[in-house]
Amino acid sequence: MTHIxxxxxxxxxxxxxxxxxxxxxxxxxxxxxxxxxxxLRYYMFAENILxxxxxxxxxxxxxxxxxxxxLLIVPIVLFKLPFITAGLMNAFFQYASVVYLYKNLRLxxxxxxxxxLSVFWGLYFLAYExxxxxxxxxLTVFLITLxxxxxxxxxxxxxxxxxxxxxxxxxxxxxxKVIFGYVWLLLLGIFGAIFLLRxxxxxxxxxxxxxxxFLLLVALIGISPYLIYTYTISRKVFMLADSGGMSLYCMxxxxxxxxxxxxxxxxxxxxxxxxxSEGYRELLRNHKPAMDYVDKFEGLERDQAYxxxxxxxxxxxxxxxxxxIISNAGRLLFNFPVSYxxxxxxxxxxxxxxxxxxxxxLAALFIYIYRFRxxxxxxxxxxxxxxxxxxxxxxxxxxxxxxxxxxxxxxxWIMLVIGRGVQVTWRKKNGSLIS
Numbered sequence: 001m002t003h004i005x006x007x008x009x010x011x012x013x014x015x016x017x018x019x020x021x022x023x024x025x026x027x028x029x030x031x032x033x034x035x036x037x038x039x040l041r042y043y044m045f046a047e048n049i050l051x052x053x054x055x056x057x058x059x060x061x062x063x064x065x066x067x068x069x070x071l072l073i074v075p076i077v078l079f080k081l082p083f084i085t086a087g088l089m090n091a092f093f094q095y096a097s098v099v100y101l102y103k104n105l106r107l108x109x110x111x112x113x114x115x116x117l118s119v120f121w122g123l124y125f126l127a128y129e130x131x132x133x134x135x136x137x138x139l140t141v142f143l144i145t146l147x148x149x150x151x152x153x154x155x156x157x158x159x160x161x162x163x164x165x166x167x168x169x170x171x172x173x174x175x176x177k178v179i180f181g182y183v184w185l186l187l188l189g190i191f192g193a194i195f196l197l198r199x200x201x202x203x204x205x206x207x208x209x210x211x212x213x214f215l216l217l218v219a220l221i222g223i224s225p226y227l228i229y230t231y232t233i234s235r236k237v238f239m240l241a242d243s244g245g246m247s248l249y250c251m252x253x254x255x256x257x258x259x260x261x262x263x264x265x266x267x268x269x270x271x272x273x274x275x276x277s278e279g280y281r282e283l284l285r286n287h288k289p290a291m292d293y294v295d296k297f298e299g300l301e302r303d304q305a306y307x308x309x310x311x312x313x314x315x316x317x318x319x320x321x322x323x324x325i326i327s328n329a330g331r332l333l334f335n336f337p338v339s340y341x342x343x344x345x346x347x348x349x350x351x352x353x354x355x356x357x358x359x360x361x362l363a364a365l366f367i368y369i370y371r372f373r374x375x376x377x378x379x380x381x382x383x384x385x386x387x388x389x390x391x392x393x394x395x396x397x398x399x400x401x402x403x404x405x406x407x408x409x410x411x412x413w414i415m416l417v418i419g420r421g422v423q424v425t426w427r428k429k430n431g432s433l434i435s
Contacts, residue, residue, distance in 0.1 A: 042136075098408075212381065374421070
C-alpha cells in the first residue's frame with residue numbers, strides 16, 4: 001500500500017481544482033435554457049416524486065429509469081431553480097471523479113503515475129458532452145469511483161461503518177443506473193458462493209468475502225423501498241425499470257442494414273415520412289409489424305411485449321444477434337457502426353483515443369487470465385464488477401457514454417492487473433521487487 005502525500009500539493013481536492021473551473025466554464029458555454037430528450041423525463045419524474053408518486057398511470061406509463069437522479073434534482077424542481085443548476089452539479093461530480101480516481105490509484109501505484117493518469121481522465125474530453133445537461137453520467141462516474149474506493153478501503157482496513165456507507169452508496173448507484181442492479185445480482189451469486197466456501201480461503205480473503213456479502217445485503221436493504229413500490233404496480237420481483245425491453249428489441253434486429261443501435265421507433269412513427277431519410281423510412285417499414293403489435297399494449301405490459309419480440313428474433317437469428325453484439329462493442333468504444341447514418345470524420349478522434357484503451361484492456365485481460373491465481377480477492381471483485389457491467393451492456397443497445405462512465409475504473413483495473421503482473425515477473429527473475 002502506498003500513501004498519499006500531505007500538505008497543499010498532496011491534497012487532491014486542491015491539486016485538481018483547475019478541473020472544476022474547467023467544467024464550470026464548459027457548463028456556462030454549452031448549457032441550454034430548455035430541456036430536451038432524457039432531461040424532460042428526469043424532470044417529470046422529479047415532479048412526480050413531489051406529487052407523491054413516481055409512476056403515474058394517467059401520464060407516461062413507464063418506469064424508464066430508477067429514481068436516483070430524479071431524487072437528486074428534486075430541489076431544482078421544488079424551488080424552480082434554473083436548469084443550469086444541474087450542469088453546475090455535474091461539474092462538481094465530474095471533478096470529484098478525478099479526485100477519487102487519484103485516491104484509488106494512490107492505493108495502487110506511485111504519486112507521479114497516479115497524478116498523470118488522473119490528469120488524463122480529467123482531460124478526457126469525450127466525457128464532457130453530458131456535463132452541461134440534466135443527465136446522469138457525471139453523477140454515475142462519481143458514484144462508481146467513490147464506490148470502488150470504498151471497497152478498496154474495506155479490503156485494506158475493514159470497518160463496519162465504511163461497509164454500511166459503501167453498501168448504501170451501491171444502492172444509490174443502482175437507483176441511478178439500474179443496470180448496476182443486475183451487476184449486484186451477479187456479484188451476489190459469485191461472492192455468496194465464495195462466502196459459503198470461505199473456509200478454503202486465506203484469512204484476508206475470508207474477511208473480505210464476509211464484508212462484501214454484508215455490503216451487498218446493505219445495498220439490497222437500500223433499494224428495497226423502491227423494489228417494494230415497483231412490485232405493487234407490476235407484481236414483478238426485482239423490477240427496476242421497464243426500458244430494457246425496447247433496448248433488447250432494437251439490439252435483436254435481424255435486418256442486414258441494422259446493427260443493433262437504439263431507435264425511438266414509437267416517436268419516429270408519428271413523424272411525417274416525407275421528412276425522414278430513405279434509410280429511416282426503410283427502418284419503419286422493417287419494424288411496422290412489430291410496432292403494430294406492441295401498440296396494443298400500454299405501460300409495463302409494453303415492455304414485456306418488446307421482450308417477447310426480442311427473444312423471438314434472437315432464437316430465429318442467433319448469428320445476427322452475435323454480430324450485433326460485436327457492433328455494440330464498436331459503438332461503446334468508437335460510436336461505430338450506426339444504422340442508417342452517414343459517418344463523420346469526427347469519429348476519428350474517438351477511434352484514435354479509445355484505441356489506446358482497447359490495447360490496454362486486451363493486454364490487461366490477457367495478463368489477468370494468464371496470471372489469474374496471483375490476484376487477490378479485491379482484484380477479482382473489481383474484475384467481476386467491470387466484466388459484469390460490460391457483459392450486460394453488450395447485450396443491450398449501447399452508447400459511447402456507457403463506456404465513458406467506466407473509464408476511471410478501467411484505468412485502475414489496467415494499472416492494477418498489469419502492474420501486479422509485471423511486479424511478480426520482476427520478482428521471479430531478479431529475486432527482488434521494485435515498487
